[in-house]
Each structure stands twice: as C-alpha cells, then as structure tokens.
Amino acid sequence: MIVRGAPAIGVSAAYGMVLGAAEYKGDDVEGFIKHLEKVSELLKGTRPTAVNLFWAIERMLKVAYNNRQASVEDIKDLLLKEADRMAQEDVETNRRIGYFGQQLLQDGAVVLTHCNAGALATVGYGTALGVIRAAREVGKNISVYADETRPYLQGARLTAWELMEEGIPVTLITDSMAGYFMKKGIISAVIVGADRIAANGDVANKIGTYTLAVLAKENRVPFYVAAPLSTLDLSIESGDDIPIEERDEREVTHIGGVRIAPYGVKVANPAFDVTPNQYVTAIITDAGVVYPPYKQNLQKLVNKVD
Amino acid sequence: MIVRGAPAIGVSAAYGMVLGAAEYKGDDVEGFIKHLEKVSELLKGTRPTAVNLFWAIERMLKVAYNNRQASVEDIKDLLLKEADRMAQEDVETNRRIGYFGQQLLQDGAVVLTHCNAGALATVGYGTALGVIRAAREVGKNISVYADETRPYLQGARLTAWELMEEGIPVTLITDSMAGYFMKKGIISAVIVGADRIAANGDVANKIGTYTLAVLAKENRVPFYVAAPLSTLDLSIESGDDIPIEERDEREVTHIGGVRIAPYGVKVANPAFDVTPNQYVTAIITDAGVVYPPYKQNLQKLVNKVD
Numbered sequence: 076m077i078v079r080g081a082p083a084i085g086v087s088a089a090y091g092m093v094l095g096a097a098e099y100k101g102d103d104v105e106g107f108i109k110h111l112e113k114v115s116e117l118l119k120g121t122r123p124t125a126v127n128l129f130w131a132i133e134r135m136l137k138v139a140y141n142n143r144q145a146s147v148e149d150i151k152d153l154l155l156k157e158a159d160r161m162a163q164e165d166v167e168t169n170r171r172i173g174y175f176g177q178q179l180l181q182d183g184a185v186v187l188t189h190c191n192a193g194a195l196a197t198v199g200y201g202t203a204l205g206v207i208r209a210a211r212e213v214g215k216n217i218s219v220y221a222d223e224t225r226p227y228l229q230g231a232r233l234t235a236w237e238l239m240e241e242g243i244p245v246t247l248i249t250d251s252m253a254g255y256f257m258k259k260g261i262i263s264a265v266i267v268g269a270d271r272i273a274a275n276g277d278v279a280n281k282i283g284t285y286t287l288a289v290l291a292k293e294n295r296v297p298f299y300v301a302a303p304l305s306t307l308d309l310s311i312e313s314g315d316d317i318p319i320e321e322r323d324e325r326e327v328t329h330i331g332g333v334r335i336a337p338y339g340v341k342v343a344n345p346a347f348d349v350t351p352n353q354y355v356t357a358i359i360t361d362a363g364v365v366y367p368p369y370k371q372n373l374q375k376l377v378n379k380v381d
Numbered sequence: 382m383i384v385r386g387a388p389a390i391g392v393s394a395a396y397g398m399v400l401g402a403a404e405y406k407g408d409d410v411e412g413f414i415k416h417l418e419k420v421s422e423l424l425k426g427t428r429p430t431a432v433n434l435f436w437a438i439e440r441m442l443k444v445a446y447n448n449r450q451a452s453v454e455d456i457k458d459l460l461l462k463e464a465d466r467m468a469q470e471d472v473e474t475n476r477r478i479g480y481f482g483q484q485l486l487q488d489g490a491v492v493l494t495h496c497n498a499g500a501l502a503t504v505g506y507g508t509a510l511g512v513i514r515a516a517r518e519v520g521k522n523i524s525v526y527a528d529e530t531r532p533y534l535q536g537a538r539l540t541a542w543e544l545m546e547e548g549i550p551v552t553l554i555t556d557s558m559a560g561y562f563m564k565k566g567i568i569s570a571v572i573v574g575a576d577r578i579a580a581n582g583d584v585a586n587k588i589g590t591y592t593l594a595v596l597a598k599e600n601r602v603p604f605y606v607a608a609p610l611s612t613l614d615l616s617i618e619s620g621d622d623i624p625i626e627e628r629d630e631r632e633v634t635h636i637g638g639v640r641i642a643p644y645g646v647k648v649a650n651p652a653f654d655v656t657p658n659q660y661v662t663a664i665i666t667d668a669g670v671v672y673p674p675y676k677q678n679l680q681k682l683v684n685k686v687d
Contacts, residue, residue: 220649223633223642225531225555231634231642239643246647249531249633250557251589255654258591283557285564286596293595327529327555328537333637336529336537337545341552343526348561 079229080196081270081306082165085127089158091118092135096151107147108139123318124279124347126271126308131161165198168303168361172202173209176266176301176359180210180217184263187220187253190281191233192268192301202301203266204237206359211243218244220262222253224281226326226344250283257294265291266359269302276352276369277314282345288354297356304360304380307373314349322346385535386502387576387612388471391433395464397424398441402457413453414445429624430585430653432577432614437467471504474609477667478508479515482572482607485663485670486516486523490569493526493559496587497539498574498607508607509572510543512665517549524550526568528559530587532632532650556589563600571597572665575608582658582675583620588651594660603662610666610686613679620655628652 095114099107115132122128138157142150180186186207190196193204200208210217219238224230231247238245248256256262265287271279278284278300291298311317324342328334336342358365358373362380365372384393401420405413421438428434444463448456486492492513496502499510506514516523525544530536537553544551554562562568571593577585584590584606597604617623630648634640642648664671664679668686671678 222557223531225529225557228641231646235646236643239646244647246649247633247642248649249588250555251528251531251592252649252651252654254592254595255588255651256649258654282555282561286557286560286592289560289596289599290592293599327553330636331639331641333639335534335637336553337542340537340541340545341550343552343554343558343562345558345561348558348564 080191081125081127081268082169082197082202082303084122084125085131085305086158086162086165086198088118088128088131089135089161092132093155093158096154099147102147104143104145104147104150107150108143111136111139122320124270124320127305130305134161162198166200169197169200169202169205170209171361172301172303172359173200173205175364176206176299177210177213177215179297179299179357179359179364180206180215180264182215184210184215185218185220185261187222187256187262187265187287188234189222189230189267189284189287190224191229191237193234193237195233195237196268202268202303204234206266206301207243208241218246220246220248220253220256222248222250222283224283225250228330229281250286253287254290257290257296262296264297264299266299266301269300269306270347271317272300272302272307272358272373273311273314273317274309274370274373275313276355276358276367276373277317278350278355279314279317279319279347280350282348285348285350288350292354298354299357299359300355301359304362304377307377309374309377314351317349319348320346386497387431387433387574388475388503388508388609390428390431391437391611392464392468392471392504394424394434394437395441395467398438399461399464402460405453408453410449410453410456413456414449417442417445428626430576430626433611436611440467468504472506474667475503475506475508475511476515478607478609478665479506479511481670482512482605482665483516483519483521485603485605485665486512486521486570488521490516490521491524491526491567493528493562493568493571493593494540495528495536495573495590495593496530497535497543499540499543501539501543502574508574508609510540512572512607513549514547524552526552526554526559526562528554528556528589530589531556534636535587556592559593560596563596563602568602570603570605572605572607575606575612576653577623578606578608578613578664578679579617579620579623580615580676580679581619582661582664582673582679583623584656584661585620585623585625585653586656588654591654591656594656598660604660605663605665606661607665610668610683613683615680615683620657623655625654626652
C-alpha cells in the first residue's frame with residue numbers, strides 16, 4: 076500500500092522486475108528466466124485487484140521470452156528500457172485519456188471524484204484527474220468535489236492536496252455527502268479511475284465507487300470511468316470474477332494512529348467494489364471514449380489498437 | 382453537540398426549560414412566562430433540524446400557559462414534573478416502536494443501521510436499535526452492520542459500543558461499504574432513526590441516510606425509519622422545507638484531534654440530508670407502522686392518537 080493507484084502499481088511492478096532481475100548473478104539465460112518467473116509470482120501476490128500489475132509483469136516477461144538469444148546482461152538492460160518506456164507511456168496515455176475525456180465536460184462543470192486517480196496514482200497527470208486537468212488546459216472552468224474516501228482517506232490526503240497544488244477549486248466532503256450534493260443538482264458528472272475492467276464493462280475500483288454510480292444513475296448524473304486500456308481484462312467476462320482485496324481492519328478502527336472504534340469490534344474492510352456496467356455512462360480510455368454495449372465496443376476498440 | 386439524537390435532544394430541552402425557569406427569582410407569573418419564552422427561543426436556536434426540540438419546548442410552554450392562575454413556584458414544580466414525565470415516556474415510546482418494528486424482522490435478519498439511534502440517542506432503549514433489541518427479546522437472532530457515520534463517527538463510537546455491550550453481533554464498516562454489502566445480498570433491512578419527518582413522509586436524518594435509502598431501493602432491501610410521533614412535523618409539507626444544519630469543518634478535516642486533510646482546504650459539512658418518501662418502505666412509530674401513501678396515513682395516525 077506504499078504504492079497505490081492501478082497505473083502506478085503497474086509501472087512499479089515493472090521496476091520491481093528490473094530489481095528482481097538484478098538479483099540474478101549467473102549468466103544462464105534459462106535459469107535467469109526461471110528466476111524472473113519467480114519474481115513475477117511474488118509481485119503478483121501483492122495486490123490482487125489491480126489488473127495493471129499483471130499486465131505490466133506479463134509485458135516485462137515477454138521482453139525476456141523474446142530475447143532468449145541475448146545474454147543475461149543484455150536482457151537486464153532491455154528490461155530496464157522497457158520499464159522506462161512504460162513510465163513514459165503512462166503520462167502519454169493519461170494525456171490521451173484527458174484529451175478524449177475533457178470533451179465530455181462543459182465549461183463550468185462540477186466534477187465529483189472518489190479516491191485518487193491523479194498524478195499520485197500514476198506516473199503523472201492522472202486518469203480521472205487527467206480529464207479535469209485537460210479540461211482546464213483548454214480553458215474550461217472546472218471545479219471538483221472530492222470524497223474523502225474512507226478508510227484510507229486518499230481523497231482527503233491526496234486528491235484534495237493535488238488539486239489545491241494546481242489551483243483547481245476543490246471542496247472536500249465525506250463519502251456520505253456525495254448523494255446530498257447530487258440530489259441538490261450541484262454535481263455535473265462523476266469521474267473515477269479503475270483497478271480492473273471486465274470484458275462486459277463491469278468496473279472494479281475503490282470501495283464506495285458502486286455507491287456513487289447508483290446515486291449518479293438515480294440523479295441522472297453521468298458516471299464516467301477514466302482508465303488506460305491496460306486496465307481492461309478481457310479474460311474475465313464480468314465483474315463477479317474480479318477478486319476483491321480484503322485489507323487490515325486497523326484501516327477502519329484507527330485514523331492517523333488514533334483509535335476511533337471500540338476494542339474488539341468486528342470489522343469488514345473490502346478495499347474495492349464492482350460497479351455493474353449498466354451504471355457506467357462511458358469509459359474514457361487512451362484510445363477513445365467507449366459507450367455501451369461495452370462487450371462489443373470494448374472488444375472493437377482492442378481489435379482496432381492491436 | 383454534547384447532547385445528540387433527536388429524542389434525547391427533546392428531553393434535554395425540557396430539562397433546559399426547568400433550569401431556565403429556576404433562574405427567575407420574582408413571583409410575577411406574566412413576567413415568569415415572558416422569561417420562559419426567552420429561554421425557549423434560546424434553546425430553539427441550538428439544533429435547527431431535530432424537530433423534537435421544538436416539540437418538547439412547546440409542550441413545556443403549554444404547562445406554563447395552562448397554569449397562569451398558579452404561583453411561579455407551583456409552575457416551576459409542574460415544569461419539572463412534565464420534564465420527568467417526558468423522560469419516562471421516551472423509554473415507553475421506544476419500547477412501543479420496538480414492539481411494532483420487530484414484527485418486520487425475520488429470525489436471522491441482518492440489519493444495517495446508520496449513526497446512533499439507540500439508547501445513547503434517547504433516554505433509553507433507542508428507536509432503530511430499540512427495534513433490534515425488541516426482536517432479540519422475542520428470541521429472534523438478529524445481527525447488525527453499523528456504518529461508522531462520518532464525519533462525527535457516531536456509528537463507530539456509539540452504535541458499535543452499545544451493541545457490543547449488549548452482546549448483539551455487530552460488524553463495523555465505513556459508510557462507503559454499505560452498498561457493497563447490500564449488493565452482495567447480505568443485508569435484510571436498513572433501519573435508521575429520524576430528526577424530522579415532514580407531512581408527506583420525507584425524512585431528515587443524519588447525512589448519508591439518503592444514500593442508504595437509494596442503495597436499498599436499488600437492491601430491493603426494505604428501508605425502515607423508526608421514530609416517535611414527536612418527530613413528525615405536520616406543519617411542513619415536504620422535506621424541502623426542513624432546515625439543514627451546517628456544522629464545523631473541523632469535523633471533516635480532523636479525526637480525534639489528528640488533521641487528515643491539507644491546510645486551507647475548502648470543506649462542506651451538512652449534518653443531515655432528506656430522504657424523499659418514495660424510498661421509505663415504512664415508518665415505525667410508537668402508534669404503529671405507517672406505509673405509503675404517507676400524507677394520508679401519517680395524518681390518519683395522528684388523528685387517531687389525538
């Protein structure tokens with residue numbers, strides 16, 4: 076949880092592979108590849124929900140597999156170059172997400188966001204916050220309501236800070252207030268990131284996202300998901316198959332080291348939830364905006380890019 | 382905010398009137414009544430949303446108005462007796478709410494509740510938690526999911542504690558997790574208290590209640606409001622006319638004295654929201670369970686009681 080945000084997790088995993096590679100001291104390529112596979116299994120066990128982790132690791136392994144004829148040292152160099160490329164691509168990817176996404180926002184829009192899908196969750200620029208940045212860059216006056224995002228408070232600690240740093244007007248609210256402001260007609264759009272998107276468009280993202288999606292539908296507020304294509308997992312049909320990480324109960328019982336709940340209380344702490352596709356107005360990717368029906372249109376987009 | 386929970390606020394206001402009455406040192410009844418009216422204006426300004434405050438104060442004033450022929454000292458005695466009566470009545474009222482409400486819960490039910498509508502929000506027994514207590518007393522096996530209820534954490538600090546003290550199984554979750562557990566089919570019913578109910582059945586209650594109501598409707602989970610008839614305000618037609626208390630931003634930016642948000646961040650902190658009547662499956666009162674259409678059926682109930 077030192078690294079968070081699906082794209083940042085992906086790029087970190089790529090560099091994790093580089094570090095893991097450096098540990099191998101021999102010159103036997105097949106032995107080296109076996110070692111890399113072990114490292115990749117280790118890394119895959121860290122965060123089960125974010126698919127970018129698996130995507131980044133597979134991409135790194137492919138570099139090794141495709142260069143079996145090279146020396147161990149050369150493959151190590153190629154792995155570092157691939158990780159650097161992924162870090163660079165991440166910012167470009169987010170700029171493209173921003174480019175497509177900002178077209179969905181009108182001048183004066185008030186965007187509600189959840190968790191942190193910003194520069195602090197990616198290598199830079201951000202996905203959901205990238206859309207907001209891009210809209211500001213073309214001169215639109217955008218302001219933001221940021222959910223604090225309990226239990227880990229990414230909204231209060233990261234999103235609010237990131238937006239303030241950039242001079243983007245932000246109002247911090249608790250998660251329980253989002254519905255109040257939607258019902259009041261103050262929110263023009265909800266934009267969130269994603270940890271994994273199934274083939275049918277179901278979206279796994281930070282716990283509380285599903286609630287926002289239901290509230291948005293009920294209040295006729297568009298609900299957008301901003302995520303790179305690497306977040307797409309066409310290998311799973313629906314969100315039911317996405318594993319949900321259960322995290323330490325101390326995240327709920329303590330805040331900043333202060334206990335806020337009785338000793339011995341039973342706690343549940345699922346870190347993510349799944350938003351069924353029918354609540355998602357559009358998915359904003361680096362290859363364009365995708366609308367329902369997602370099963371067809373996501374596949375079409377992937378075919379076009381491949 | 383030292384006293385919280387609508388019924389507890391009502392009874393406290395009654396004793397506030399007793400204390401205010403004691404301050405009057407003369408023996409002029411008309412002067413005494415004018416003094417009481419001033420005290421009542423002061424008390425009315427403390428918490429604008431909870432209607433029980435106004436109800437309790439009006440009931441105390443009526444004692445004075447109806448006894449103009451008595452001495453100031455006698456009226457002071459009558460006021461104390463009236464306050465004592467209200468405190469006693471509160472527990473009886475909650476037991477009646479429990480009696481009617483528990484019939485809506487099946488053995489094995491898992492109830493989600495928000496904020497604290499328990500013994501700690503009333504003189505004793507509780508409204509929403511009174512229904513759970515009553516169901517347990519008739520031998521039903523009931524367990525509870527308690528929202529922590531940001532920003533003031535009444536769920537984590539009070540409800541979880543109150544239920545644990547009584548040996549009722551409780552799982553503490555953040556507000557953002559309620560939708561997750563409803564969608565999973567784990568929650569059989571939502572029961573909340575109320576700070577004010579309009580003539581049409583719109584319910585003002587702790588911020589986040591509206592969100593739960595929308596989630597409950599979407600997931601076909603019954604949504605019950607448990608509240609004494611004194612919470613009913615037939616003088617206002619709909620929830621749009623209920624004033625919403627905006628509270629100190631420190632409740633959002635700090636938890637247990639620890640700052641959790643950037644310095645200077647803009648914050649919104651509405652303490653209550655209004656749940657429109659179409660989301661409310663039933664209102665559980667001390668005079669019986671009321672179903673839609675609320676405008677007619679609430680009026681009918683009040684006519685029957687009066």
